[in-house]
Amino acid sequence: MKLKWNNDPMKSPLGRARGLGSAKEGANHWMSQRITAIANIPLVLWLVFSIVSLKGASHAQFTDWLAHPLNAILMILFIISTFYHAKLGSQVVTEDYIHNEGLKFVKLIAQKLFFFGLGIACIFSILKIAL
């Protein structure tokens, strides 16, 4: 599927090319992916260690653990860093493999909303337990 603005017969070749070049946000995307990757290393190791020690924990034990400020803060940082990293990575995967312009457009927006929405839901849940 071609998007409407790609085959407008009234457009000159220059008009078509304009706005189709670099969006000038590639460097920011690349750097954000690396920065979240670095942050993810200690956060993920902390989460794995926590999950291992929380194995079989009751609801009361789990909420007590998450109510500790250090755990709540680290959990929120974990959510922000990993969900943002996942958003950036899945965006590249979609851009590389989905060649149908319309589907790509919808999928990119859906992914953004998915990680933003799910991330906010997680942070709200952490705050509700911790506060």
Place this chain on the structure above:
Amino acid sequence: MTSSPEIKAKRPLSPHLQVYKPQMTSVLSIFHRMTGVALAIGTLMVAWWLIAAATSESAYNTAQSFASNPIGTLMIFGWSVALFYHLSNGVRHLFWDMGYLFKIESAYKAGYLVLLSTVLLTAGAWYLALAN
């Protein structure tokens, strides 16, 4: 620019993925993407766990019983392998970003180290989980 199907058919095609012999470096690269996608889907499990705990004790118990039934445990095991692989190979990527490990020999050595690290981290985490 429009082109007739006949002209299009005569254009040379770049070799497709299946033409190449799979090499360790390319296989690890595609693993990195596959594990990344699996982990992105795994955010749902993390969200379920947190939202359930914030909702009620019974919602939390449902999530806990899913995690401890065989299918749930298998899924979590799969995610743990994906996580440790993506973590280890991600560190390899960060070394490349800093300009190291570009020689073919060192790219391979680091690749084997990633596989070893994945096995050791997975085994270590599950040993601690099961011994706990």
